[in-house]
Amino acid sequence: MxxxxxxxxxxxxxxxxxxxxxxxxxxxxxxxxxxxxxxxxxxxxxxxxxxxxxxxxxxxxxxxxxxxxxxxxxxxxxxxxxxxxxxxxxxxxxxxxxGNEYQQAVQAEIDNLRHLAALLADPAPVERAGRLLAASRPLPVLGLRAASPQARGFAYFAAKVHPDVRLLDEGGSMLEDRLDACVRAGAGALLCFALPRHPRETVAALGRAREAGLSVVTVADSAFAPVAHPDDLLLPAAVGTGLAFDTACAPMLLGRVLLEAMADELPDAQARLEEFDARAAERGLFME
CATH class of the missing domain: 1.10.10.10 (Winged helix-like DNA-binding domain superfamily/Winged helix DNA-binding domain)
Incomplete structure (x- = not known):
């Protein structure tokens, strides 16, 4: 920074x-x-x-x-x-x-990525987050509404190296039940993707997670996001606002960085990846 x-x-x-x-x-x-x-x-x-x-x-x-x-x-x-x-x-x-408005939107995202790169000059927060996420069994990953694709993408890849990832990407009365189930199963941390517009359910779920003693790691669009809490580890990644709907290249990339940091803390991550590749080849999953 x-x-x-x-x-x-x-x-x-x-x-x-x-x-x-x-x-x-x-x-x-x-x-x-x-x-x-x-x-x-x-x-x-x-x-x-x-x-x-x-x-x-x-x-x-x-x-x-x-x-x-x-x-x-x-x-x-x-x-x-x-x-x-x-x-x-x-x-x-x-x-x-x-350039035109589309080019300006792309340029704004490039600026967001440059800002993220500057923040990552100090890798300590991401490395700390990686340790928290790797140690949590299970690992709940929360992302509602606009943040759902980020949470789902992280959970998809994280499941390849982490033994128990639980995606929480739907609100409603079941969200607290599913979060409580993660706590009862032994979760120690929760990863949250929080992007505008910030749902009230996200804020409520994070409050419940803190009350249950979970360490909260949050990827948010700003350090001033309404989900920010002094007890959490908040990692900011700006969204683009030049188009009718926000763009989230930086939060997506930060999610992949967190995946890397988490995998570095999982001693069997490489073995899990090799096992998946072997099974995928046997099943002919991919066009290769």
């Missing part, structure tokens, strides 16, 4: 932000180098919110208004000129302003 991003995260910590304000905060972290130079209108456009929402966001942080927030960011930057001069959306990444 860059020093500019770290300063912004520290500024936002401890504030109870609305979903719209979390969206602005997330956008500023992604654009940390340019944030001190963006006007309220430019920031609103980048975050996909209204200009008054940016003003309310600044006030929620304790500033008189957005100009005061921007002035604070400029004064706290160690080398303002190194961050660029800021000339609208182009200053937030020249490629972002080029």
């Amino acid at each position: 860059s020093s500019a991003s770290a300063r912004l995260l520290k500024l936002f910590e401890g504030h109870r932000l609305t979903p719209t304000q979390r969206r602005i905060a997330h956008c500023m972290v992604r654009r940390a180098a340019d944030a001190p130079f963006l006007s309220s209108v430019e920031l609103a456009e980048l975050a996909g919110v209204s200009q008054p929402s940016v003003t309310r966001f600044a006030v929620a942080l304790g500033f008189d208004g957005y100009p005061a927030l921007r002035r604070h960011l400029r004064e706290s930057a160690p080398d303002p000129e190194a961050a660029g001069t800021g000339t609208g959306t182009g200053a937030a990444g020249g490629a972002d302003a080029a």
Whole structure:
């Protein structure tokens, strides 16, 4: 993580932000180098919110208004000129302003992946998560609504190396029953994929998991997501917001990184993979 991003995260910590304000905060972290130079209108456009929402966001942080927030960011930057001069959306990444809306959406996802790569410069959180997930028997994997594909993909591959993976991708009255069954079976940790819009059921399920003593590892779109809890290990991976429906390349990739970290902690992971390949060949599962 860059020093500019770290300063912004520290500024936002401890504030109870609305979903719209979390969206602005997330956008500023992604654009940390340019944030001190963006006007309220430019920031609103980048975050996909209204200009008054940016003003309310600044006030929620304790500033008189957005100009005061921007002035604070400029004064706290160690080398303002190194961050660029800021000339609208182009200053937030020249490629972002080029091309049509589809190209811009792709470029935004590239930026999300770059930000994820920067976060992974410190592998300790992912390695800790890998140890927690590998040790849990069974391993419940939670993901509802928009997060269901991420949870299902993780569970599919995790089952190849982990002896007992249990997918929780449907809400309703059965969700708590299935979670309780995992606890009774000896689960020690839960992996949650939480993406916007965040279902209330996800928040409730995570609360139940904590009450049961499970260690919670959460892949969320932002450190300010409503599922965030100080006792959890939260790993942020931004979603793209340039299209009508969010795109989730970074959360998907982070899920694969967690799979790698978990497999590294399972001594028989390679043997399980080789056994699966042998059975697949015997059954003729794949066109090879």
